[in-house]
Amino acid sequence: MPITKEREIGYDFTNERYPIVGFEKGIKGLIKNYTGYNGEITITEAPANSGSDFGIQTSSIARAKGENPVSVAQSLSQKGWSHPYIDEVRSQGPYLNFRLEYGTFGLDVVNGILSEEANYGMERKKEKGRVIVDMSSPNIAKRMSYGHLRSTIIGDAVSNLYISQGYDVVRDNHIGDWGTQFGKQIAAIKMWGDEKELMRSSEPVGDLQELYQKFHQEAEKHPELEDLGRQWFLKLEQGDKEARRLWKMCVDLSMKEFDRVYKTLGVRFDVAMGESFYEKMLPSVMKQVDRSPISSRSEGALVVDMKDRNLGVAIIQKSDGASVYMTRDLATAMYREKKMGAEKAVYVVGEDQKLYFQQLFQILQGLGYEIGEKSDHVYFGMVRMEEGKMSTRKGRTILLDDVIKEGLERERQVISNRNPKLFNSRKREEVVRQVAIGALKWNDLSRDPRRSIVFDWDEALNMEGFSAPYVQYAAVRANAILEHAGVNHRHIAQDNPEGDDVYKESSEQSLIKKLAAYPKAVKLAQEQNNPSIVATNVYEVAKEFNSFYRNNPVLRGTDKNLILSRLKLVGATSQVIKNGLGILGIEVPDVM
RNA sequence: GCCCCUGUAGCUCAACGGAUAGAGCAGCAGUUUGCGGAACUGUAGAUAUCAGUUCAAUUCUGAUCAGGGGCACCA
Numbered sequence A: 001m002p003i004t005k006e007r008e009i010g011y012d013f014t015n016e017r018y019p020i021v022g023f024e025k026g027i028k029g030l031i032k033n034y035t036g037y038n039g040e041i042t043i044t045e046a047p048a049n050s051g052s053d054f055g056i057q058t059s060s061i062a063r064a065k066g067e068n069p070v071s072v073a074q075s076l077s078q079k080g081w082s083h084p085y086i087d088e089v090r091s092q093g094p095y096l097n098f099r100l101e102y103g104t105f106g107l108d109v110v111n112g113i114l115s116e117e118a119n120y121g122m123e124r125k126k127e128k129g130r131v132i133v134d135m136s137s138p139n140i141a142k143r144m145s146y147g148h149l150r151s152t153i154i155g156d157a158v159s160n161l162y163i164s165q166g167y168d169v170v171r172d173n174h175i176g177d178w179g180t181q182f183g184k185q186i187a188a189i190k191m192w193g194d195e196k197e198l199m200r201s202s203e204p205v206g207d208l209q210e211l212y213q214k215f216h217q218e219a220e221k222h223p224e225l226e227d228l229g230r231q232w233f234l235k236l237e238q239g240d241k242e243a244r245r246l247w248k249m250c251v252d253l254s255m256k257e258f259d260r261v262y263k264t265l266g267v268r269f270d271v272a273m274g275e276s277f278y279e280k281m282l283p284s285v286m287k288q289v290d291r292s293p294i295s296s297r298s299e300g301a302l303v304v305d306m307k308d309r310n311l312g313v314a315i316i317q318k319s320d321g322a323s324v325y326m327t328r329d330l331a332t333a334m335y336r337e338k339k340m341g342a343e344k345a346v347y348v349v350g351e352d353q354k355l356y357f358q359q360l361f362q363i364l365q366g367l368g369y370e371i372g373e374k375s376d377h378v379y380f381g382m383v384r385m386e387e388g389k390m391s392t393r394k395g396r397t398i399l400l401d402d403v404i405k406e407g408l409e410r411e412r413q414v415i416s417n418r419n420p421k422l423f424n425s426r427k428r429e430e431v432v433r434q435v436a437i438g439a440l441k442w443n444d445l446s447r448d449p450r451r452s453i454v455f456d457w458d459e460a461l462n463m464e465g466f467s468a469p470y471v472q473y474a475a476v477r478a479n480a481i482l483e484h485a486g487v488n489h490r491h492i493a494q495d496n497p498e499g500d501d502v503y504k505e506s507s508e509q510s511l512i513k514k515l516a517a518y519p520k521a522v523k524l525a526q527e528q529n530n531p532s533i534v535a536t537n538v539y540e541v542a543k544e545f546n547s548f549y550r551n552n553p554v555l556r557g558t559d560k561n562l563i564l565s566r567l568k569l570v571g572a573t574s575q576v577i578k579n580g581l582g583i584l585g586i587e588v589p590d591v592m
Numbered sequence B: 001g002c003c004c005c006u007g008u009a010g011c012u013c014a015a016c017g018g019a020u021a022g023a024g025c026a027g028c029a030g031u032u033u034g035c036g037g038a039a040c041u042g043u044a045g046a047u048a049u050c051a052g053u054u055c056a057a058u059u060c061u062g063a064u065c066a067g068g069g070g071c072a073c074c075a
Helices: A019-035 A059-065 A069-077 A105-119 A146-164 A180-192 A195-200 A204-221 A224-237 A241-265 A275-291 A325-338 A351-366 A400-418 A428-445 A468-485 A489-494 A506-527 A532-551 A560-583
Strands: A043-045 A054-057 A086-092 A095-100 A130-135 A168-173 A295-298 A301-305 A313-317 A344-350 A376-380 A383-385
Touching (some): A019 A043, A019 A059, A019 A069, A019 A105, A019 A506, A059 A069, A069 A086, A105 A489, A105 A560, A130 A146, A146 A376, A146 A506, A180 A204, A180 A241, A195 A241, A204 A224, A204 A241, A241 A400, A241 A428, A275 A325, A313 A351, A325 A351, A344 A351, A351 A376, A400 A428, A428 A532, A468 A532, A468 A560, A489 A560, A506 A532, A506 A560, A532 A560
Parallel strands (some): A130 A168, A130 A344
Antiparallel strands (some): A043 A054, A054 A095, A295 A301, A301 A313
C-alpha cells in the first residue's frame, strides 16, 4: 500500500498496486485532460544525461492538434503537475520529461516489494483458464542430448510465467514412448540384446540406443529388417505380451534415468502422459478425421490438404492403416480440451517442427476444436555444433549428462578457489548444484529462445558477467548485509525513514527504477513467451545493486534514516532477484 | 525450386517506430584491512547491401547477399 503523505494532488495516481503503473496512468490521464488527445501515448525512459527519469515524445500529440511538437512540450510543461511522485517536469525539445521524487516514489516501490514478498510481480486473480505446457518430451530409449535441455528449461520458465499471470498451468511431459521406432527397438533387443545385462547396466539407456543404432546400420545391408521392425510395432499395437513387456522395460529404464536428470535440474511435472497414453483413442481420431470434409485420400493414405494455406499436406493415417505422430498429437489435443478442461496448449518444441504445429492447429480448428485456435508453438532454435547440426546418427551430439557433469565440476573448481571454507562445508554440493544448474539454465533463458545456438562449453557454463551466478551472487551479498544488520524483510518492512530526504543517490534511483520495472517485465515475458525479458530485468537489478552497494556503505553511517532506507532497498533487491530467478527456475544459494 | 526464421562491436547477445544503439566476453588502464573482488570504475569498438514508407527506421515493406530450419507415409 502506498504510504505517501497527502499533498496537493492534481490527479490521483497513488491508488494503484504498482507505483510505476499509477505514475504512467496518471500522466496519460493528465495529458488527455490538458490536450484532448485520445491516441496512444508511450512513456519511455529518458536518457541518463537528461536529468530526468521518464519522458514522452509529443510529436503524435502535436500532429493531431496541428501544432509544433516543441511548443506542445513547452506548454504542457507549464501545466499543473503537482503530485508526490513528481519532482520536476520540463520540456526538452519535443520531449516532455519527468523527474521522479524518490523520497515518495522510491519508498512506495520498496515498501510494496517488502510487503508483497513472493507475490510481487504475481497476478492476484487466478481466474485465467487452464493451460497445458507440453514440454521436455524426451524419447524413450534415447539418451537426452543438450538439445532436450532447451525444451525442459524453457518449458519450465514459460510455465512459471503463465502461473505468474494467473493461469492454471499443467506441466505435461509428453514422452515419446510410441511409434514405429519401438518395433525396431524391440527387434534389436530380440536379436542382439540381453535383458539381464540391460537391467544391470549402469547406463541402460545408452545400451538401448546402441542397439537401435545397430538396427539401422544392419538394415542398410539387410532391408528385410525394416519389415521385421514393422511387424514388431504391429504386435505392440495389438497388445502382444512379449512386445509389451520389452516396451515396458525400455520405458521403465529410461524414465529412471530421466527422473534423475530432472531432479538435478530441479524441474517437476504435473503429469507425464506419454504418447502411448493416447494409443486407444487413435482409431476414433482417424475415423473422425476421415468423416470430416477437411480430409481426403491420397495414395492410400488419409491426409489433410492445406496447400491453399501454404501448409502443404499432413498425413493422419498411413496407407497401411497405422497411426503417425500427427494422429497421436490430435488425440492428445482433443483429450486436453475435452477431458482436462484446457483452453490452451503451449508446445515448447524446436523450430524444426514449426510447419508441423501450424498444420496441427489448422486441423484441430477444422475439426471444431477451440484449443487449436488458442494454442501456441513456443519454438526454440536448434543447437548446432561447429561442425554442423547435432545428429545422434552421425555421433555428433552433446549429452546432457556430460554438460551437467562438466558444469558441476567447474563450479567445484570456482568454489575451491574463491571460498575454501564453503568448499570444506557440508553445504558445498548443494551450492554447486544451484550455481552450476543456474549457469546452464541462464544460457538458454537469457536470450531470445528462437535463435539457434552453436554449442560452446565456456558459453553454456559461463559464470561471470551476464550470467546466473552474477545475479545469484548479488542476492547472496544483499542477504549478507541484512544478516549483518540483524534484520529480515519483515523487520524493515514495518519501519519507515522520516522525511522525504531519502534515495538521493543516483545509484539508488537507478536501482529503484529497475525494481519498479519488474512486474511489467514478467507480464511482457508471458505475453511474448520469452523468459529472457525477466532475465534481463533481474540482471539489471543485480548490476545496479552491485554498483550501489559498492559505492554506498549501507551499515557504516550514523544516520538512522539513511541506514533504514538503504536496508529497505537491499531487502527489496533481494526479494526481486529471488522472485525473478524463481520464474527462471534458478535458486538463490545461502552462500557462494 | 517453394515456404519460414535470423543477419547489430573481434566473439555471444539487448534495444513496445522516438533522445547520444545498451550489455557480457576478449583487449587496454585502474580499484582491495572490504556489508567477501563470481565484484566495481574507466577506455576503445557495431545496425550485411540497396531501395521504399514515415516528422522519425536496428525496428515496418520490397529486392539482393549470407546463415539456419522445413517441404507426405520419420518424430
